[in-house]
Amino acid sequence: MLSAREFHLTNKLLNTKAPIRIKDLSIEFGVSTRAIKYDLENVRKWFKLQGKTVNSQTSKGIWLQCSDRERTELRGILTQFKRSQIYPDQTMRVRRIILSLLWTNDYKTAAQLSEMLAVSRNTILSDLNHVDEFLTSWNIELERKQRTGYRLHGNELQLRLMLEHIIYNSLDDYQIYKLTTRITKKERQIEIGTILEEPLKPIYEMAENHMSAFYSPSLASLLRLSDLLKFLLRLTFSVKRLTMGRAIHSYRMLQPSHDQDELSLFLVNVMEKVYTDMQLPLLEEEYAYVAGIMEKESEQIDVVDITEKMIQYVSEQERIDYKKDPKLYSNLLSHLSLRLQNGSFYLNEMNPMEDEVKRNHASLFQSVKESCRKYVKQHTLIAQDSFISFIVLHFLVSYENTFKRKKKVKVLYVCSTGRGVARLIKNRVEKEIPAVDIVCYCSLLEVEEICQAEEVDLIISVFPVEAAVPVVVVEPLPAKRDIEEIRKQVRAMIGSDDEQTNELLENNEFTISEDSENLSQEIILKGFEAAHALLEAFPIKSEERWKNAFMMHVFLMVHRYYFDKQYDQYLYANNQMLDSDEEMFHSVQQILQDKDLHVHEAEVITLLQYLKKWK
Structure with missing residues (x-):
């Protein structure tokens, strides 16, 4: 075992x-x-x-x-x-006790429950306290009668909704696949196994046979698999409870309609067959329950109101004013709108972080759970821990983004000129590593001064630098290994947990295409501005081909500048300027600086070769 x-x-x-x-x-x-x-x-x-x-x-x-x-x-x-x-644990025992009480109108004694579960009477009495707690969340009473036993007392619709919740929460994706495949693909050889309790299994198989017979591929576009399974299970629950004499409310018969759509006709045909076989009347309210009409009519959900009240309630319980975060409202409203629209019922929703959320944020989880019970009211989703965990995540993100100070590493970026490609580096590094904040970029000569003024934690440089803070030397355009080296240094400084938290909260996916597009656009505009300014200061007096060559050279010069590929300074040493060229040199240099292009002197000297030809 x-x-x-x-x-x-x-x-x-x-x-x-x-x-x-x-x-x-x-x-x-x-x-x-x-x-x-x-x-x-x-x-x-x-x-x-x-x-x-x-x-x-x-x-x-x-x-x-x-x-x-x-x-x-x-x-x-x-x-x-x-x-x-x-061997049943307490959770399983609680579930089986509730189900056994749902299958009977009579009282069940602690001794009967003890024998059913093969545990002691004291264990059963302890379990019944948890049963009572679970039932209270559904507004259902565990009726206790001395020397007689226990039974359930509550609104019939609520009892059925609770039953749905218990059954759905016991299903995994593979079991759901098996259940729906038996109908849609007529694969009857697939075994149901022990998915359903014995009192339900014969009714389910009979209802399934009729549903499979009436199902056609044309329904696939009208009916989700989750709805198909919902219809089948609700039909099973309906028949079981009716055989116990437990109708939802009235006994008014369903009247035939001539304007039914294909989906409604499918469901009516299946229900007529099942109820005839079970010698039961087809009641109007039973059809409304199985089709989900009753759920939609009884719950006109105002998602805007629910969102506002939920945030208000959790804020009061946790003593944190979540109303200050407008993003929480919009994100939560969007999530609830999607999940609660049209009164739809979702199958067992998997949340891989559910256990971690419940364990590490128990207080917030409980506050959100209570707000769901209070404002979502009788909706079948209210007690699903997976659903509540997703809501908790919205509040956690809000808390981390708005109310908790994130750890960031203040970084100084050092390049040959302090400008140009630095903007691209800033975007790239901050997107790859959200825990990094590049506060400034400068030239090699300004490092010491900037470090003191900005109180930086880390230096990223294209040159080896001696400093009192850690230094990561990278390529002019950081490669993947450079990014990983920066990430490693950041993780060592703030810890892996905070580094991962920043990754989660910032939710920044690095896209080189966006950076490349923006950078290319800036290079083109900057090249045009520089060429236009130089041509205004030094008009071309020779043929048009020289103008085209000059403009091409300026564009390539700007491109070299942005990617830190400028001409080396040795060119200046090998091309000494004449005294008569110094005035033109300073004029060209000033024009470029006005355009935020602090290029090497070698680049300026090369430009002079063009400009002198036009004198």
Whole structure:
């Protein structure tokens, strides 16, 4: 037999191809590494019975080496696992107690529940306290009668919505795939296994047969798979509760309509067949429940109002004024609008961060959960921890962005001139490493002065620099290895956790295409401005081809400047200026500086070769 945790460990190994560290498993399941190691002994035995070996390596973790087809087969075997072969933990016991109370109108004693779950009476009494807590969140009462037992008391629609929640939360993606494939692809050989409780299984299979018979490919464009499964499960719940004499409210019969669309006609035909087989009347409210009409009519959701009230409530509970962050309102409104539109019901939504959110942010999670219960009211999503966890993430991002000071590394960038390509470097580095803030860029001669004035933490330079703070020497255009070296230095300074936090919160995806486009545009404009200014100061008196050559040279000079590829200074030494050229030299240099082009003297001297020809 496998315990509930061992069952989940087995399933995790089947769903994960990469090695998993035992330490990570202990954090995920909230137990010690020793407990995980004990669990893995039984997990290994189960896989050994299936002819597979669980591999392990100290530096890597544990993993299962097998093909996708074998994983699918093993997953199928695991889903066939009888519930009696799994030691139930408290969560599973609570679930089974509630379901057993839903299948009867009579009272159930603690002794009956104890026998059903094969645990002591004291354990059952402890579990019933958790049952009571769970039911309260759904506005359902656990009725206790001395010497008689326990039963559920509440609104019938609420009882069914709670039932849906419990069943959906027990399904994973593979099980959902199996359930829908049996209908849409008529693949009847796929086993349902123990997905549904025994009292529901015969009704479900009968309803499934009729739904599969009426289903046609033309419905695919009108019906999502999630809706198809919702119809099927709600039909099953409806029939089961009606056989117990538990209708939603009235017993008014469904009247036939001549203007039904294809989807409505499909559902009515299926329900008529099922209810006829079960010798039950097709009631108007039962059709409204299965089709989701009742849910939509009873819950006219004002998402704007819910968003505002939710932020207000969480702000009061957490004593943080989240209303100050306009981004939280817009992001949360967008999320809720998408999730609650048209009263649609989503299947078990997977949130990989759910356990971590609940463990590390328990207070915020509870506040958000209470706000959902308070303002989303009877909607079936309110008790889904995965849904609540996504809402919590919006508040966490708001807190980190608005109320918590992020750790940033103040950086000075040093290049040959202090300008030009520096703007590109700033954009690139800050996008790649959000924890970096390039506060200034300067020339080599200004380093010491800037360091004192700006109190920088790190220097990025194209030259070796001696300074009191760490220095990372990079190429004029930082390559990937340069970025990684900067990232390594930043991580050492602020810690990996804060570095990852900045990565998550900034959400900046580096796109070289945007930088290249902006830079190319700037180079073209700067080249045109420089050429136009020089031609105004020194009009061409020779033929047009010299003008074209000069303009081409200016554009290439600007390009060299931006990418730190200027002519070397040795050219100045080999081309001494005449005294008569000095005035022109200073004029050209001043024009370029006015255009924010602080080029080498060698570049200016080269330009003079063109300009002197036009005198």
